[in-house]
Amino acid sequence: MSEEKRKGGAAKLILILLVILVVVPLVALFGVYKLNDPFRGTANKILASAPGPIGTYFDSFPTEEESQEQMRQIAEYILDIDVNRAVDKLTLLETDDPKAYDDIVKLMLRINPNATKNILEQIRSSNIKKDVVLSTLETINQEKGQEILDQAAYLSNLSLPTAIEEMGYIISRSVNGHKELASILDAMEVSQAAKLMAELGKDDYNDVMNLLTSNKGSLIRAEIANAKVRSNELENISDIYMTEEISKLVDYIGNENTYNMAELAQIYKNLGIVKAGRVLARVNDDAFVYKLIGTIKEKEILENNEDKITQDMLKSLKIYKEFDDNVIELSNVYAKMSSDKVSEIIKKMIRNSSAPREYDLSNGDKIVITDEELALAILGNFTQKQIADILSYLDNTLSSEISRKITLPQL
Numbered sequence: 001m002s003e004e005k006r007k008g009g010a011a012k013l014i015l016i017l018l019v020i021l022v023v024v025p026l027v028a029l030f031g032v033y034k035l036n037d038p039f040r041g042t043a044n045k046i047l048a049s050a051p052g053p054i055g056t057y058f059d060s061f062p063t064e065e066e067s068q069e070q071m072r073q074i075a076e077y078i079l080d081i082d083v084n085r086a087v088d089k090l091t092l093l094e095t096d097d098p099k100a101y102d103d104i105v106k107l108m109l110r111i112n113p114n115a116t117k118n119i120l121e122q123i124r125s126s127n128i129k130k131d132v133v134l135s136t137l138e139t140i141n142q143e144k145g146q147e148i149l150d151q152a153a154y155l156s157n158l159s160l161p162t163a164i165e166e167m168g169y170i171i172s173r174s175v176n177g178h179k180e181l182a183s184i185l186d187a188m189e190v191s192q193a194a195k196l197m198a199e200l201g202k203d204d205y206n207d208v209m210n211l212l213t214s215n216k217g218s219l220i221r222a223e224i225a226n227a228k229v230r231s232n233e234l235e236n237i238s239d240i241y242m243t244e245e246i247s248k249l250v251d252y253i254g255n256e257n258t259y260n261m262a263e264l265a266q267i268y269k270n271l272g273i274v275k276a277g278r279v280l281a282r283v284n285d286d287a288f289v290y291k292l293i294g295t296i297k298e299k300e301i302l303e304n305n306e307d308k309i310t311q312d313m314l315k316s317l318k319i320y321k322e323f324d325d326n327v328i329e330l331s332n333v334y335a336k337m338s339s340d341k342v343s344e345i346i347k348k349m350i351r352n353s354s355a356p357r358e359y360d361l362s363n364g365d366k367i368v369i370t371d372e373e374l375a376l377a378i379l380g381n382f383t384q385k386q387i388a389d390i391l392s393y394l395d396n397t398l399s400s401e402i403s404r405k406i407t408l409p410q411l
Contacts, residue, residue, distance in 0.1 A: 071100075071103055071104055071107055072107055072111075074104055075104050075107035075108045075111055076111060078090060078104070078108060078119070079108055079111060079112050079115050079116070079119075083118065083119060083122055084122075086119045086122075087119060087122045087123050087126060090104075090105070090119065090123060091123060091126070105120070148183050148184055148186075148187050149187050151184045151187075152184050152185075152187035152188045154166075155167070155184060155188070155196065156188060156189070156192050159298055160195070160196075160199070160298050160302060161298055161301050161302055163196055164196065164199045164200075164302070167181055167196060167200065170184070171204060171208075178204070178207040178208050178211055179211050181208050182208050182211035182212045185197065185208065185212060185216070185220075186212055186213055186216050190216070190219045190220060190223055191223060193216070193220050193223075194219075194220045194223035194224050194227065195227075197209070197220055197224065198224050198227065199302060209221070230263070231266065234259075234263055234266045234267055234270070235266075235270060237267065238266070238267050238270030238271060239270075241253070241267065241271060242271060242272075242275065246275075246278050246279055246282060247282070249279045250279060250282045250283060253267055253268070253279065254279065254280075254282065254283040254285070254288070255283075255285070255288060256288070261291060261292060261295045262295060262299075264292055264295070265292060265295040265296045265299050266299070268280075268292065268296060268313075269296060269299070269309065272365075273309065273312045273313050273316050273361060273363065273365060274316055274361075274365060274367055276313050276316065276317075277313055277314075277315070277316020277317040277318075277319065277320050277367075278316070278320045280292075280313070280316075280317045280320075281316075281317050281319075281320035281321040281323070281324055282324065289317070293310050293313065293314065296309060296310055296313070297309075297310045308362065308363060309363075311362065312361040312362055312363055312365070315359070315361065316361070316367060319359050319367050319369075320367075323369060323374070323377075324377075326374070327374065327377040327378055327381065328381070330374075330378050331378050331381040331382070334378060335382070335386070339386070339389035339390045339392070339393060340393045342390050343390045343391070343392075343393035343394055344393075345375075346375050346378070346379065346390060346394075346402070347394060347398065349371040349372065349374060349375035350371070350372050350375055350398065350401075350402065352370075352371040352372070354371070356368050356369060356370040356371070357369045357370075372405075375402075376402070376405055376406060379402070379406055380406060387406070391403065
């Protein structure tokens with residue numbers, strides 16, 4: 001073994017001995033000093049005689065006798081004062097220094113057991129009352145929280161006009177109505193809350209918005225702003241759809257695959273009653289149609305306080321549904337006839353000079369259906385070969401005119 005390794009081993013041994021002989025006893029001694037009051041008092045007396053700052057420091061600690069005297073004075077003082085004040089002081093002492101509290105209570109019991117028991121009973125009763133109050137408050141807050149959640153769910157499930165009416169009632173029924181409504185909206189999904197907030201009057205909107213939690217308020221404002229942008233987009237889309245063929249529009253807006261029901265309601269309103277009725281007449285989904293009409297009705301009532309659209313739209317739908325059914329029925333009949341006979345019928349319908357059928361709508365619009373329109377719709381159900389055969393029996397002028405009209409988009 002090298003000299004260096006021997007020296008290292010000796011150093012480790014010395015270090016271990018120091019820990020065992022010095023550090024461990026000091027730690028144990030410190031623990032006894034902290035936990036054993038008599039030992040601490042004796043140690044303080046001995047260390048107080050040390051020279052310099054050490055002696056001064058330990059001389060400042062009261063002796064065991066002095067501590068006991070101080071405790072006795074406090075115990076006697078508490079027993080002498082009013083019970084309520086005694087309760088306050090002991091309660092405070094128990095919070096700040098539980099050990100001192102226990103020592104003083106023991107002394108009080110030795111000095112005057114009956115008075116001490118009375119004070120302790122008052123403390124116990126006070127604590128019980130506090131627990132009851134806290135428990136009651138907690139229950140009340142839980143019930144209020146559940147009530148708000150229930151109201152949020154209730155408002156969310158109402159139709160929009162009814163929900164707005166209910167919000168007006170919430171605002172008006174108490175001085176804290178705006179605060180109550182803000183709490184309910186805070187518990188809602190952002191999209192639903194924004195939909196309701198957007199329908200409030202300016203003053204109510206500002207009052208409620210100021211009472212929402214900052215995060216929820218920011219999200220609702222952003223949602224409303226996005227909804228306005230989307231509304232402008234839908235207006236532009238509606239303008240484009242005005243020039244589209246009916247058959248294509250059935251694919252685009254005859255379902256909820258592309259747009260939600262609120263967006264569809266805006267599109268159909270922008271299309272106008274007549275074209276909306278033509279599209280809906282081709283939609284083979286009654287549930288979709290009824291849901292859409294109901295949404296449009298709600299939108300009209302909200303915006304104009306009355307509905308002047310849906311009855312006319314349903315009338316338009318009925319007229320064009322009957323027209324389409326008539327076209328299908330006649331197409332099936334004519335398909336069994338020879339091409340020359342069909343050509344004669346088509347010719348008479350195109351050249352018919354009698355007045356077209358007109359249907360008045362309550363908004364002043366008219367739906368006009370001519371025999372020519374019926375004839376062209378019937379031909380549209382035939383194959384290209386059948387149409388060519390039928391047109392071959394007509395003069396060139398009429399044949400060219402019909403061919404041109406058949407190829408034009410049916411707007």
